[in-house]
Amino acid sequence: VHLVESGGGMVQPGGSLRLSCAASGFTFDDYAMSWVRQAPGKGPEWVSGINAGGHSTYYTDSVKGRFTISRDNAKNTLFLQMNSLKPEDTALYYCARVQPYRLVSDLNEYDYWGQGTQVTVSS
Numbered sequence: 001v002h003l004v005e006s007g008g009g010m011v012q013p014g015g016s017l018r019l020s021c022a023a024s025g026f027t028f029d030d031y032a033m034s035w036v037r038q039a040p041g042k043g044p045e046w047v048s049g050i051n052a053g054g055h056s057t058y059y060t061d062s063v064k065g066r067f068t069i070s071r072d073n074a075k076n077t078l079f080l081q082m083n084s085l086k087p088e089d090t091a092l093y094y095c096a097r098v099q100p101y102r103l104v105s106d107l108n109e110y111d112y113w114g115q116g117t118q119v120t121v122s123s
Helices: none
Strands: 002-006 009-011 017-024 033-038 044-050 057-059 067-072 077-082 091-098 110-113 117-121
Touching (some): 017 033, 017 091, 017 117, 033 077, 033 110, 044 067, 057 067
Parallel strands (some): 009 117
Antiparallel strands (some): 002 017, 033 044, 033 091, 044 057, 067 077, 091 117
């Protein structure tokens, strides 16, 4: 199993970024997926999750209305569109595979993680 994030960078407040997570080594459309972030000096925080088929999406309150999770099962890729970015969104963002029949928001239920991509929101 291999998960590789990309798309991070530095952006001004109010800007946008689109993160991608390329998955390989497993049947991607059999698994729910999540995005998790970790800010400097803080623990990991669940951000968003999506079911295997891509029809159900979930968000932590702080990103609702600003972030959109999606997936392209034909291309084995997970996305996170981030709009109206705030300085408090600055973190290392990871994608993670959710074990079958587990909550997408429970970090203990992830069995594989990517290496992360840095998002910095600063003026």
